[in-house]
Amino acid sequence: MLQTKGQQLIQQLKHGNIQALARIISLIENEHEDYNDLLKQLPYSEKKIIGITGPPGAGKSTLVDCLINLFDEQQKKIGVLCIDPSSPFTKGALLGDRIRMNAWFNNPNVFIRSLASRGNTGGLHPKIIEITDVMKAAPFDHIIVETVGAGQTETEIAALADTTVVVLVPEAGDEIQNMKAGLMETADIFVVNKADRPEADRFEKNLLAMLHLSFSTKQKEVPVIKTVATEKKGIDQLMEKIIFHQINEAVAEKKISLLAEKAYWLIKQKKMKDINMQMLAERITVFSGNKDFNLYKFIEEF
Numbered sequence: 001m002l003q004t005k006g007q008q009l010i011q012q013l014k015h016g017n018i019q020a021l022a023r024i025i026s027l028i029e030n031e032h033e034d035y036n037d038l039l040k041q042l043p044y045s046e047k048k049i050i051g052i053t054g055p056p057g058a059g060k061s062t063l064v065d066c067l068i069n070l071f072d073e074q075q076k077k078i079g080v081l082c083i084d085p086s087s088p089f090t091k092g093a094l095l096g097d098r099i100r101m102n103a104w105f106n107n108p109n110v111f112i113r114s115l116a117s118r119g120n121t122g123g124l125h126p127k128i129i130e131i132t133d134v135m136k137a138a139p140f141d142h143i144i145v146e147t148v149g150a151g152q153t154e155t156e157i158a159a160l161a162d163t164t165v166v167v168l169v170p171e172a173g174d175e176i177q178n179m180k181a182g183l184m185e186t187a188d189i190f191v192v193n194k195a196d197r198p199e200a201d202r203f204e205k206n207l208l209a210m211l212h213l214s215f216s217t218k219q220k221e222v223p224v225i226k227t228v229a230t231e232k233k234g235i236d237q238l239m240e241k242i243i244f245h246q247i248n249e250a251v252a253e254k255k256i257s258l259l260a261e262k263a264y265w266l267i268k269q270k271k272m273k274d275i276n277m278q279m280l281a282e283r284i285t286v287f288s289g290n291k292d293f294n295l296y297k298f299i300e301e302f
């Protein structure tokens with residue numbers, strides 16, 4: 001039977017063809033007319049995503065690099081997505097990431113792709129769910145997604161990652177009480193990176209105290225790992241906790257809630273596809289001055 005172009009690409013993807021993977025990601029990013037069809041042919045996958053989130057400069061990319069190193073030593077295949085918000089403030093970081101990523105370029109076991117979030121204020125790339133699902137169809141042993149968590153985005157990555165690692169740095173010592181509730185709920189593992197700083201112990205103590213308070217209302221205890229990413233310290237422990245979580249905790253119940261969350265985002269995105277504030281304002285302008293205008297009748301057409 002003759003295969004369509006999409007079927008061919010998916011076949012190649014399943015066999016680990018990196019060009020096919022890159023091509024599919026581009027098709028999705030550009031919302032190519034064939035991409036929806038392609039997504040519908042993705043095979044079922046039990047593969048689990050490791051999400052690394054936290055504020056800019058916390059050391060996420062440095063940590064991801066350490067994790068890649070460890071996985072690579074174990075002869076594992078690793079796929080990594082980095083989502084860079086395309087803000088002028090992170091241009092430097094983006095360049096740093098490029099240099100870091102180039103270091104992996106000739107390693108056939110490592111695939112790294114950087115996606116600009118294109119000013120999407122949520123922080124996540126608009127097609128991140130689709131792209132991670134594509135990654136799951138490739139024969140990677142582990143998939144890591146790095147995102148900047150700047151508030152509400154942590155809950156978004158929670159919808160995406162089976163295991164969410166929240167990276168914090170000691171300097172926020174006093175503000176820890178103000179840490180977003182969403183962040184607490186979201187984290188499966190906390191990392192206190194830059195533990196070479198003198199405030200690290202006090203920060204860890206505060207974090208543990210706070211987690212202990214919330215522990216009574218939660219079933220699970222969230223581990224806290226201290227790391228110095230620049231010196232590769234604490235990475236073994238982090239890896240151990242990640243794998244433990246993937247095997248023991250990211251199971252049945254979480255899987256269903258993840259799929260429901262993903263379905264929710266995808267439906268919302270699809271329904272809101274052609275709707276935005278500017279377009280609504282333009283349409284409403286047409287009616288301005290019209291005494292018969294009724295907002296509830298107006299929205300019915302959507």
Ligand SMILES: Nc1nc2c(ncn2[C@@H]2O[C@H](COP(=O)(O)OP(=O)(O)O)[C@@H](O)[C@H]2O)c(=O)[nH]1
Nearest residue numbers: 056057058059060061062193194227228229230
């Ligand atoms: N002192 C110290 N600096 C670190 C550590 N980890 C990362 N950094 C530095 O922090 C800066 C931001 O790191 P990066 O990984 O790009 O952070 P990201 O924005 O969270 O991805 C870089 O200059 C790193 O070298 C650490 O454990 N200790």
Ligand SMILES: [Mg+2]
Nearest residue numbers: 060061093097
């Ligand atoms: Mg980074």
